Amino acid sequence: MMRAARERLGEEIKDTREVNPGEVWEENEFWMELTWRIDPDGSLGIRKFVESQKNPGKRLSVDEYYSYIFENSVPGLKEKAAEENLTPFDFMRRYGAFEIRKKVGAIYEERVPVEELEDVRVDRFGRAYTKTTKPASPNIVPIPTIDADAEGRRFVGVKMDDEIFRGFPTPSGRLEFYSHTLAEWGWNDWAIPTYIKSHVHPDNLDEDQTILISTFRLPTQIHTRSANAKWLDEISHTNPLWIHPSHAARLNIRTGDMVRVETEIGYFVVRAWVTEGIRPGIVACSHHMGRWKLKDEGQRQMMATVALNRQGNEWGLKRERGVAPYESNDADTARIWWTDVGVHQNLTFPVHPDPISGMHCWHQAVRVRLADPGDERGDIHVDTAKSHEVYRKWLAMTKPADRFSPDGTRRPYWLLRPLKPAREVYRLPETPDLVAVE
Known part of the structure; x- marks a missing residue:
């Protein structure tokens, strides 16, 4: 919107970074520019896919890209736009939507x-x-x-x-x-809809364990890329542990206290935030914080500088300093008033591959307690040997394709995949390469 508005005022805008808040680069434009730079002379064979048809030798613009889509891929749009003496692109820019079919139904x-x-x-x-x-x-x-x-x-x-x-x-x-697919791949017990107790079901938790929700997002930091917006960083730059007052009282925890959150393989140290905005017995830590760097390399607005230590299988990450104001061509970097950028909790999570889909099961069974003397905000400790043990435990719950596949393939071919490999890729090798796993 900002680009269109300023172009109508007569400005020439080279790319969306010039007008978007936080200099955010529109994704389509970024990928086209990246492709253009990777293959500057066309020798790799990919430049042609982002070359302008209207202006050969120049990169495809976002306007031309969408113009082509609207003119060639949306039935009825061209005719509807012509009724108002508009191009399909201008029609979509004005109205934002076009109904191809009415009452599609089931x-x-x-x-x-x-x-x-x-x-x-x-x-x-x-x-x-x-x-x-x-x-x-x-x-x-x-x-x-x-x-x-x-x-x-x-x-x-x-x-x-x-x-x-x-x-x-x-x-x-x-x-x-009834899913014949699940049954023939070895999952007979789950071939009809049923309730499966997850790894964080109350029956699978010890008395002193609770569930950590690590995947929720703040409305001001909804995606990894949003952290590149300086105003959003100022609003939300840390991720305290949400805990209900009744739960906090049992653990003698108050807002601002330093707490340890202990997982199967380690722990992280974070401040507590006591709030009625979460269910009793559950804790939560937003997942889009805690970026870190070693020494002084990397981004300075949202990354803490840390020391990484190792003793055998034991790894530790300790914060040396947070963010601070600095001079740059953006005057706002000298106005940074905060130091905390949160804790990188993901490092303390073991791999939990779902036995059927392989997706990571994010929720964690944790123990929460007041931090030990000497613990500091952002401390992380991980035992990689324990991490491997957890992985092997979850791996044992799977049904290996070389033993359960009904047709010699790695997985059911019919299942939906947005980017589907060729059929021959699904075939298991006749002589599998065996790899010893300790």
Whole structure:
């Protein structure tokens, strides 16, 4: 908005850093500029993808990039814009949205048009397959990949009452209550919806343990990149431990006290903030703080300088100094009044790979207590041997593909992946390379 407004006032804006608060660089523009610089002469073969078609030899601009999308990828937009003597780009800049179809409703209930039903075969489960090539669509949202039939026909829908409907993007074409995929990959107990007690379920916690929520975000620091905005840094630059008054009273903790948060593999030291803004028995520490650097290298506005120490498997990180005002071409850097930038709690979290998906299970079972004499804000201690033990424990809960795969693949091919590798990549090697793990 700022760029468009200032350009209308006659200014020439080279890139979004000149107008965005905090000199934030619009992501599309950043990636195009980075590609342009990586391949300045085109020898790597990637420069052509960000070269302007209107001005060959120059980098693609954000306006041209979106103009092309709106002119070629949005059905009906060009005609609607023409009714108001606007280009599709100007139409979107004015209105911000365009409705392609009205009342789309439940796609799974759509009847498949006859044009897509050439040489249809329906199997005994009611799944319909067609020889018709999948029609082109501007909708690039990825969907699961359902296998073709033995003769190469693509899955097109589900037959019900002599009609073929779109159905769901599952192997059965239906909303699956029972997952044949989970069952054939060894997870029979979880093949139907059930409740699974997580690693932080009360039944899995010791009496003196509580749950640490480490993934919540402050409204002023919603993403890693937001820390590059100096005004947001001034508003929110530290991450105290949120704890309910009733919980804090049991532990003799008051706001501002230094506390230790002990995980399976170590601990971090942080100030407490007693607040009714959190459920009793739960603690929380926002995750987008605590950046650190060794010596004087790196960013000076949001990174503490630390010392990193090691004794065998024991690692320690101790803060030497926080941030401070400094001179630069931005006068505001001399106005930094705070020193604390939070604690990097992630270092104290062991790896918790979910046995099925592999995703990291972030919530932590922790013990919270007043800090020891000598503990300082930002202290971190980690035992990497314990970390490895935890990893091996979670790894033992998995179902290895080389033992449970029903078809010699690493994982079910049909499952949704935004960037899907080629099918042959899914095949397990005939002779696996064995690696000894101590």
